[in-house]
Amino acid sequence: MPTLRLSSTGTYYLLSALHGEGVLVVLSGFTKCPGLFYATPAQDGILSRIRIPGGILNSKQCRAIADIAQEYGGGYVDVTNRANLQIREIHQRINAEVLQRLQELGLGSSNATVDQIRNIMTSPTAGIDPQELVDTRPFVQAWDNYITANSQLSALSAKFSVCFDGGGMISVSDRINDIVFAAVLVDENLYFRLYVSVGAKGQPAKDTGILLSLENCLPALAALADVYLAHIDTNSKHKLRLREVVNSLGCENYLQQVQQRLTFALSASPQKKGFIERKTTNYCHIGVHPQRQPSLFYLGVVLPLGRLETMQILGLAELAEKYGSGTLRLTPWQNVLLTDIPQKWVADVQREISALGLDCSVSNINSALVACSGKKGCAASATDTKVDALTLAEYLKTRVSLDSPVNLHFSGCAKSCAQHSKSDITLLGVNVEQDNGMVEGYRVYLGVDDNEQKFGREYELVTVAKLPALIERMLLVYKTQRLNLEETFREFVNRYEITQLKQLCDRSL
Numbered sequence: 001m002p003t004l005r006l007s008s009t010g011t012y013y014l015l016s017a018l019h020g021e022g023v024l025v026v027l028s029g030f031t032k033c034p035g036l037f038y039a040t041p042a043q044d045g046i047l048s049r050i051r052i053p054g055g056i057l058n059s060k061q062c063r064a065i066a067d068i069a070q071e072y073g074g075g076y077v078d079v080t081n082r083a084n085l086q087i088r089e090i091h092q093r094i095n096a097e098v099l100q101r102l103q104e105l106g107l108g109s110s111n112a113t114v115d116q117i118r119n120i121m122t123s124p125t126a127g128i129d130p131q132e133l134v135d136t137r138p139f140v141q142a143w144d145n146y147i148t149a150n151s152q153l154s155a156l157s158a159k160f161s162v163c164f165d166g167g168g169m170i171s172v173s174d175r176i177n178d179i180v181f182a183a184v185l186v187d188e189n190l191y192f193r194l195y196v197s198v199g200a201k202g203q204p205a206k207d208t209g210i211l212l213s214l215e216n217c218l219p220a221l222a223a224l225a226d227v228y229l230a231h232i233d234t235n236s237k238h239k240l241r242l243r244e245v246v247n248s249l250g251c252e253n254y255l256q257q258v259q260q261r262l263t264f265a266l267s268a269s270p271q272k273k274g275f276i277e278r279k280t281t282n283y284c285h286i287g288v289h290p291q292r293q294p295s296l297f298y299l300g301v302v303l304p305l306g307r308l309e310t311m312q313i314l315g316l317a318e319l320a321e322k323y324g325s326g327t328l329r330l331t332p333w334q335n336v337l338l339t340d341i342p343q344k345w346v347a348d349v350q351r352e353i354s355a356l357g358l359d360c361s362v363s364n365i366n367s368a369l370v371a372c373s374g375k376k377g378c379a380a381s382a383t384d385t386k387v388d389a390l391t392l393a394e395y396l397k398t399r400v401s402l403d404s405p406v407n408l409h410f411s412g413c414a415k416s417c418a419q420h421s422k423s424d425i426t427l428l429g430v431n432v433e434q435d436n437g438m439v440e441g442y443r444v445y446l447g448v449d450d451n452e453q454k455f456g457r458e459y460e461l462v463t464v465a466k467l468p469a470l471i472e473r474m475l476l477v478y479k480t481q482r483l484n485l486e487e488t489f490r491e492f493v494n495r496y497e498i499t500q501l502k503q504l505c506d507r508s509l
């Protein structure tokens, strides 16, 4: 019987799985990017990532995932920053019938060879956002179908990432992706504006100025992928990223080659004139919000560090069935939305969410708290990021009451897997020299949105023990010294030099 097997070294594995129409597929070797059929060894056991295009799950799928996490994993799932789900701490064989059942439920691609390609990102409020210009769910589905049907795309880098932004309040267009289609209105006409990854690593995709009609979006995407494939070694295990290919070809040349594959002209409109720009705020999906559908609401539920215990997944799935449309939506901010809740049931749903040990409050420090796997899950980590983050949240719970989310990001090393975009406060794990030897600590970085400083401006090096009191002081100074209630933490710290901020914090002691 085909099974998932971990080798005796614990670092190499072989997976045999029944594929699609019953053909036996054997996938072997090491991949850095986990998938349902490409489980990856981690410090705490095998890691399996379930790709959820668009992040939308139905209640049956939730139950199947909860069963696997309970039976094979650590009894929990983690929502990732691409709105995938990860099951960790797998120490036993997952048999092929289980994998096949997941495929049948629509979890994992029906074509296992493309399953490890990065999840397709879109706003978690697609189709329900009162401000959106276009519902992007059909585009996500169409691109997923295209990948599945065209096996040559299995040669794409596993990190080849695509995002569709519908132009609503809950924007994902600033997330790190190789290709972004962002809906815009130009003189009352609706287009997708094309952004492509180019330049330095870790930067959001750059505006090409190209406007695509909605029907031309997917042919253009297929051509963008095709040109990329034409310039990489498709047999290599270390495939170039799209950014590297575009940098080497030059963006103009890359787009000319894309144009040669298309039957319509790629028309550029570099001027912003005529565009409707919207100010969007990360984390404003937390809490209770009206949908575009009259009398229906969605609830943004805070998941501490993106984690859901199996009984919480089951509980949320039940709530979705009982009060909503039977679906949960995962967000790239590692939270979850319960949608389509009639107004009269909102208070009941909130109560039942509390009974599950979760809540929908923006004042919850956990709403914008992010941590990478840390020491327990990753050998590269200098600190136990998750434990330190939860300790900080517990400390702040009774000491600081926030009225809008402040994004705190714990990273065990400079790779910054858990959050590629800038955070309000970044905490980078390091070892700190003390009189009594080395202890764990963090470099604290603050605010700033520019391309020079990956994490923002360095504020201080602090030991783990002293971190909670330092963050408490910063948040209290922000609350008492900000210009008005609308000023965000980032805007506040960006108004000051680091020395001035230190003075303000010292004075608050």
Ligand code: SF4
Pocket: 372, 373, 374, 378, 379, 380, 381, 382, 411, 412, 413, 414, 415, 416, 417, 418
């Ligand atoms: S950021 Fe560094 S320590 Fe954290 S999971 Fe990634 S590689 Fe590991």
